[in-house]
Amino acid sequence: MKKIVAIILALTMVIGITACGKQEPAQAGTGTADAAPSEVVFYYSVNFEETNWDPAYWTAPDDTGLGSVIYEPLFEYQADGSLKPALALSYEISEDNLVYTIKLREGVKWQKGYGEFTSEDVKFTIERQTDPEVASINGKNLNVENIASVECPDAYTVVITLKSIDVDFLTRLSMFYSFIVCKAYSDKEGKAALNTVPVGTGAFEYVSGTLAVKTEAVANKDWWGDREGGNIDRLVCTYIADENTGYTAFENGELDILRSSNLDKTREYVGKGFTDVQSPKLSLLYIGMNMQIAPFDNEKVREALFCAVDPQYYIDNLFYGTETLAGSYIPFGSKYAITDYFKPSYDPEKAKALLAEAGYPNGLDIELWGGNDAHGQAPVIIAADMLQKGGFNVSIQLVDFGVYIDKVRKGEIPVWCFYNTTSNIADDTISRYKSEFYPGNNWSGICDAEYDNLVDAGFAAKTEAEKAEYFAAAQKRLMDLTVIYPVTTNSTHMLCQPGLKGVKIYGDLSFRATTIVK
Amino acid sequence: MISYILKRIISAVPTLLGVFLAVFFAVRMIPGDPAEVMLGANATQEQIDIYRESHGLNRSVGEQLVIALKGFATGDLGTSVSYSRPVSEMIGTALPSTIELALVGVVISSVIAVGLGVLAAAKRGRWPDILINILSTVGMSLPTFYIGLWVLTIFASKLGIIPVISNRPDIPHYKTLIGPVITMVLGLTLVRTTRSSMLEIMEEDFIRTAKAKGVSRKSILFRHALGNALIPIITMIGYNLASAMAGAIVLETVFVRNGIGKLLIDAITVRDYPMIQGTALVIAALMIAANILTDIIVALTDPRIRVTGES
Numbered sequence: 001m002k003k004i005v006a007i008i009l010a011l012t013m014v015i016g017i018t019a020c021g022k023q024e025p026a027q028a029g030t031g032t033a034d035a036a037p038s039e040v041v042f043y044y045s046v047n048f049e050e051t052n053w054d055p056a057y058w059t060a061p062d063d064t065g066l067g068s069v070i071y072e073p074l075f076e077y078q079a080d081g082s083l084k085p086a087l088a089l090s091y092e093i094s095e096d097n098l099v100y101t102i103k104l105r106e107g108v109k110w111q112k113g114y115g116e117f118t119s120e121d122v123k124f125t126i127e128r129q130t131d132p133e134v135a136s137i138n139g140k141n142l143n144v145e146n147i148a149s150v151e152c153p154d155a156y157t158v159v160i161t162l163k164s165i166d167v168d169f170l171t172r173l174s175m176f177y178s179f180i181v182c183k184a185y186s187d188k189e190g191k192a193a194l195n196t197v198p199v200g201t202g203a204f205e206y207v208s209g210t211l212a213v214k215t216e217a218v219a220n221k222d223w224w225g226d227r228e229g230g231n232i233d234r235l236v237c238t239y240i241a242d243e244n245t246g247y248t249a250f251e252n253g254e255l256d257i258l259r260s261s262n263l264d265k266t267r268e269y270v271g272k273g274f275t276d277v278q279s280p281k282l283s284l285l286y287i288g289m290n291m292q293i294a295p296f297d298n299e300k301v302r303e304a305l306f307c308a309v310d311p312q313y314y315i316d317n318l319f320y321g322t323e324t325l326a327g328s329y330i331p332f333g334s335k336y337a338i339t340d341y342f343k344p345s346y347d348p349e350k351a352k353a354l355l356a357e358a359g360y361p362n363g364l365d366i367e368l369w370g371g372n373d374a375h376g377q378a379p380v381i382i383a384a385d386m387l388q389k390g391g392f393n394v395s396i397q398l399v400d401f402g403v404y405i406d407k408v409r410k411g412e413i414p415v416w417c418f419y420n421t422t423s424n425i426a427d428d429t430i431s432r433y434k435s436e437f438y439p440g441n442n443w444s445g446i447c448d449a450e451y452d453n454l455v456d457a458g459f460a461a462k463t464e465a466e467k468a469e470y471f472a473a474a475q476k477r478l479m480d481l482t483v484i485y486p487v488t489t490n491s492t493h494m495l496c497q498p499g500l501k502g503v504k505i506y507g508d509l510s511f512r513a514t515t516i517v518k
Numbered sequence: 519m520i521s522y523i524l525k526r527i528i529s530a531v532p533t534l535l536g537v538f539l540a541v542f543f544a545v546r547m548i549p550g551d552p553a554e555v556m557l558g559a560n561a562t563q564e565q566i567d568i569y570r571e572s573h574g575l576n577r578s579v580g581e582q583l584v585i586a587l588k589g590f591a592t593g594d595l596g597t598s599v600s601y602s603r604p605v606s607e608m609i610g611t612a613l614p615s616t617i618e619l620a621l622v623g624v625v626i627s628s629v630i631a632v633g634l635g636v637l638a639a640a641k642r643g644r645w646p647d648i649l650i651n652i653l654s655t656v657g658m659s660l661p662t663f664y665i666g667l668w669v670l671t672i673f674a675s676k677l678g679i680i681p682v683i684s685n686r687p688d689i690p691h692y693k694t695l696i697g698p699v700i701t702m703v704l705g706l707t708l709v710r711t712t713r714s715s716m717l718e719i720m721e722e723d724f725i726r727t728a729k730a731k732g733v734s735r736k737s738i739l740f741r742h743a744l745g746n747a748l749i750p751i752i753t754m755i756g757y758n759l760a761s762a763m764a765g766a767i768v769l770e771t772v773f774v775r776n777g778i779g780k781l782l783i784d785a786i787t788v789r790d791y792p793m794i795q796g797t798a799l800v801i802a803a804l805m806i807a808a809n810i811l812t813d814i815i816v817a818l819t820d821p822r823i824r825v826t827g828e829s
Contacts, residue, residue, distance in 0.1 A: 043686065049784060051600045059557050135572030137557065137565045195602055210611055211601065212784060213776040238683050241771050241780075248670050249682035249774070402550025402789050409554060420559055428560045440563050 039233040040518050044257045044511075045240045045249070049212040054195040055179040056128065056136035060421065061509035064176050066215045066237050068510035070111070071179035071200035074102060074122065075170060077424055079280050079507035081335055083174050086225075087117060087201065097165045097462065098148075104156045109222045111205040112197075114184045119152035124183035126150050126160070133191055138177035141423070143169070167464045168425045171335065175424065175508060203227065203514040204235055214238045230502055230515040243374055256500060256518060260493045261375045263320055269495050279492035279505040282333035283421040284326045285314065285379055287485040292438065292445030293414045295364060302482040304354035304364075305415070308390025309383065310346040311487045318378060319488060326486035328475045333507070334426040336458075336471040342479050342486055351390030365393045369408070369416040372398040376418065379487070383417045411439040419490055424508055430455055430471055433478060444483045451477045519817070523810060530806045537802040538590055538795060545786075545794045546579060552599045552789040573599045575791075586795065595799070596792035600785070605796035608781060613800065616777040619769065620762035622695055623702035628755050630703050632744075635712020635751075639720060640739055650709060657706035662765065666701045666772035673697060683774045698769045702762065711754045715747035722746075748819055756812025760805040 050065030051057075058064055064071075074088035087108060092101045108117040127150060129139040139145070146166055151159040162169060172178060185199045198206045203223045209215030217235045238255075240246040247265055250258040260266045260276070270276050287309060289296040296302055311325055325344065330337035355364050368387065370380030377398055384394040399407075407413050422429040431437075434455055435447040451474055458470030478484065494511070496503050502515035553569040554561065570576040574585065589596050595605035631654075638650040657665070674682045674697065684694035719725065720743055728738050767779030778797050785793035 041688070043683075045683075049600070049788075051598075052602055054602070057602055059561070135568060137568055139568075140562055140564055210776060213780075236686065238686075238774060240683070240774050241784075242774075244667055245670060245682060245772055245774060248667075248675050252675055252678070252682050254681060254683050254686065400550075400787070402548065402555045402787070405554045405559065406549045406551055418559075422560070428562070432560060432562070437563065441559070441561060 040231050041234045041236060042232040042513055042516060042518055043236045043238070043255050044513070045238045045246055045255050045259065047240055047243065047246060047259055047261070049239060050215075050237075051212055052195055053198040053206075053211065054134075055177055055181065056134050056138055057195070058176055059137065060423075061176050064179075064510060065211075066204070066206065066217050066235060067179065067198060067200075068176065068202075069204040069235065069512050069514065070198045070202045070206055070217060071181065072202045073174050073176075073178050073180065074104075075174040077171065077174040077506070077508040079333075081171075081424075081507070083170055086174075087122075087180055088173075091170065097167075098162045100160045100162070100169065102158050102160070104158065105224060106156050108201050108224050110182045110184065110201055111199050111220060111222075112185070114182050114188075114199055116155075117180070117182075117201050118155040119158040120155075121180055121183045122158045123150040123152055124186070125178070125180045128181075128186075128191075131191070141175065141177045141428075142172050164460075165462050167461060167467050168335070168427070171425055176510065203512065209237075212239050225514070228502065228515045229517055230513070232513055232516050232518060235513055250495060250497075253497065256497050257503060258495045260495045263318070263322065263493070266493050266495060267320060273498050275496045275498065275500070275503075277494040277496060277503050277505060278322065279494075279509055280333040280507055281323075281489040281491050282331050282424070282509055283419055283490040283492075284329070284331045285323075285417070285419055285487040285490050286326070286329060287383060287415065287417045287487060288444050289415045289483050290411055290413060290443065290445045291481070291483045292411060292447070295358070295360070295366075296414055296483075298358050299482065300354045300358035301360070301364065304351040304358065304390060305387065305392070306482050306485055307345060307347045307351035307354060308387050308392065309344070309485055309487065310386055311344050312346070313386070314379065314382065314488050318382060319490075322493075323488040323490060326489050328479060329420075329484045329486045330426045330429055330475060331420075331422050332489060334422045334424060334429070336426045336430070336468050336475075338472045338475050341476055348386075348390040351392075355391045360391070363391045363393045365395070366415055367397050367413075368394050369397045369399065369404065369413045370418060371404060372400055380417045383487075408443045409440055411443075411445060413443070416443075417487075426471065427459070430458065430474060446478065446481065446483060448477065448481065451481075519814070523814070526806075526810045526813070530803070530810075533806060534799060534802055535590065538586070538799050541795050541798040542583060542586055542791075545789070545791050548786075548789065550789045551575075552791060555788050556600055573597070573602075575599070582791075586792075590799075595796035598785075598793045599790040600788045600793065601790075605792050608793065609778060609796055609800055612776050612778045612781050615775055616763060616766045616770070616779060617804070619695065619698055619766060619775065619777065620759060623699045623769075624755060624759045624762050626699050627703040627705065628708055628758070631706055631708035632712050632751060634706070635709045636716055636739060636744060638709065638713040639716035639743075640735075642717060647713075650713075654706040654709040657704045658710075660704075662701060662705065662768045663772060665704050666697070666769060669697050669701050669704070670772065673700065694773075694775070698773050698775065701769060701772075707758060708751065708754055712747070712751055715750045716743055719743045719747045749816055752816050752819060753812060756808055756815075759812075760808040763804040763808065764801050 046065060048062050050063055053067060055071060072086050074086060075083040076086045078084055087105055089103045089105050104119055110117060128134045129136045129142055129144040143166055146163050148161040148163045153159060181194055182199045186194055203220055203225060204217035205220045207216050207218050215237050219233050246258055249255050266276055289302055291297055315321060315323055327339040327342050328337055332339055368380060368384050370376050380396055384396050387394050432441040433446045434452050438445045438447060454470050454474035454477060458467045458474060461467035461470060501517040504515060505511055553566045553575055557565055557569060598605050598608055601608060634650050638647040641647045670682055673680045680693055680696045681689045725738060725742060728742055766777050767783050770777040770780040778800060782797040785797060
């Protein structure tokens with residue numbers, strides 16, 4: 001009898017607890033997670049975690065996830081660097097370049113019934129960047145310290161006054177960190193609510209899901225914009241951490257598009273009739289050295305490394321011709337990048353001779369560091385092989401990103417091979433190599449007064465042309481120091497199911513799905 | 519029995535506190551700063567400082583420990599560094615999925631493994647025994663991750679029986695469990711325990727007596743032998759249940775399931791200290807609960823075993 005009781009007890013617990021777990025738990029939100037049969041549902045995946053809904057906490061375009069279809073900026077950044085009006089209709093800049101009067105689009109509705117979009121929302125979005133309770137990490141990106149005031153003379157006009165000239169201010173207003181958020185929603189539900197359920201004005205409206213697991217949005221019927229024939233009713237975004245699982249799901253037809261970081265797989269699928277959409281080149285593969293650490297404090301050693309690397313080999317064998325030589329340490333897709341300054345000179349024999357001149361006639365032992373993820377390992381292994389032929393005795397150190405970034409920021413890594421993504425405005429990458437940021441995010445230990453002065457002059461420029469001139473000179477100066485070897489450009493690849501039309505990766509690397517026809 | 523359960527629950531508190539403290543210090547010994555990892559390569563010191571301050575990472579380890587212990591005492595697991603939301607809320611969202619997978623997987627795999635173990639014992643030395651031994655050895659030897667990928671390839675990609683992505687709204691819920699459960703079944707960890715336990719019992723005098731009295735083979739196997747071999751089997755099932763809770767990381771990653779294992783692995787990647795502490799604590803609690811449950815079922819199964827508040 002007791003055995004029967006035990007079995008019944010065990011089964012009851014199993015059934016009971018199993019029943020509790022039957023429904024996918026959803027975050028708070030309106031709408032239903034069940035797709036109607038007639039809906040056109042678009043499935044896609046991300047292989048990075050989107051952990052926040054609030055733009056104040058996003059650190060890169062990758063972080064936005066569905067946020068880039070839910071929220072909108074005042075201006076839309078185009079691949080050629082130009083700005084297209086979005087929530088803004090037009091703008092005027094005062095003669096002293098300090099006052100921006102922006103006319104807003106009328107009749108734009110906030111999702112979930114939060115009324116009409118007005119200038120108060122723009123003011124709220126900017127001012128919350130300095131709110132300690134919000135603790136935004138994007139105040140620096142928006143250069144909010146340089147904003148003297150934000151005024152709202154009427155519901156559809158916002159006047160922003162700067163303290164000093166910022167030639168990229170409008171571009172900053174087009175970036176992901178400047179997506180406009182709803183004041184009425186924050187006032188009603190509290191500041192933290194923006195990170196719980198996103199409320200935007202964009203082409204899609206959030207319905208349900210859990211960040212970094214799966215999120216869903218439906219087409220916003222009240223959206224003001226033009227879908228250009230796009231017919232997607234519902235977006236389902238799934239986070240897939242394992243690369244192989246992602247490819248299996250894609251091949252199985254469970255995903256309409258897949259971000260592909262394995263170019264062998266990408267080629268294989270393209271051969272089977274799938275299409276590959278490539279992103280603008282905002283990232284590059286590079287080899288960096290810390291010139292504060294011996295032996296890379298020796299210019300001849302750095303020059304030897306430059307001679308030992310063959311970027312064409314990477315282009316032909318790792319990227320299968322989809323990437324190009326990088327002209328500078330700033331990627332092509334970024335403003336102010338110079339595209340043709342750096343000229344590689346592959347010559348392993350010269351590398352050996354330079355090492356001998358530097359006092360290493362029998363070769364130089366070095367540790368080459370890199371990421372231990374699938375995407376990061378291959379370039380490190382290729383670099384090690386090349387350097388070996390150039391007289392370096394290389395041992396490879398592949399570590400996880402946390403370990404890597406901790407050590408490199410402390411100035412403990414002498415040489416590394418890594419990818420770097422720069423924002424559309426190159427301010428972040430240009431300024432990080434200033435002397436004051438070593439140790440820190442000046443990983444290469446560049447302490448060069450001339451570079452510092454050029455960068456400072458660029459930031460103080462009164463016109464875009466002047467800033468471009470200083471930033472070009474700064475890039476040339478840094479390239480002349482032979483401390484950062486820009487190997488190749490690097491792009492994101494999106495594999496698409498056959499027949500899918502209108503897939504775009506925008507100039508700011510965002511994916512919006514608005515124009516997709518399935 | 520009730521006093522026994524209460525005592526076990528009370529005695530679990532120091533264990534949980536020990537786990538919590540061990541994890542608290544261990545995660546802080548891993549190289550890598552949460553703010554630096556979260557903000558990426560181009561983050562300025564200013565951004566890192568803001569992030570550290572807003573998430574309490576600028577406090578000394580001692581201060582962080584005091585806050586964490588207060589939270590432990592009050593059930594507040596803190597705020598996730600990566601999600602900027604309460605850890606308990608995130609765990610509450612993920613936990614049902616993990617428990618569901620562990621329970622369904624353990625129940626189904628146990629039924630199959632016990633059946634195979636009994637068959638192997640009954641056919642000792644003959645081809646079914648050899649085949650089952652080979653299968654169970656292979657199953658136990660292969661990493662779960664590898665088995666999972668093969669299950670995906672065969673059942674999802676080739677046969678189209680199961681979905682790869684388990685959380686699509688158009689997929690019936692039961693289908694999403696098939697892949698992970700098949701993977702757990704193929705582990706076959708219980709087969710060898712059942713077989714050896716059965717073989718030991720089959721050598722006992724009372725089995726010989728039963729045979730001599732002409733009791734049917736089926737009755738000897740299932741009533742007399744299996745009934746008496748149940749204790750180590752139930753103990754092993756309890757262990758498997760606890761392992762399934764803790765080991766959900768792999769299955770949840772391969773089969774794209776939300777769950778506490780996935781939360782933990784993501785948290786370790788970005789050094790989300792409060793989330794690591796919270797998930798480790800909950801996994802430890804689940805393992806203790808599974809052990810208590812096993813003891814209760816064992817006691818109910820075997821009248822020779824008594825669980826009391828004093829014992």
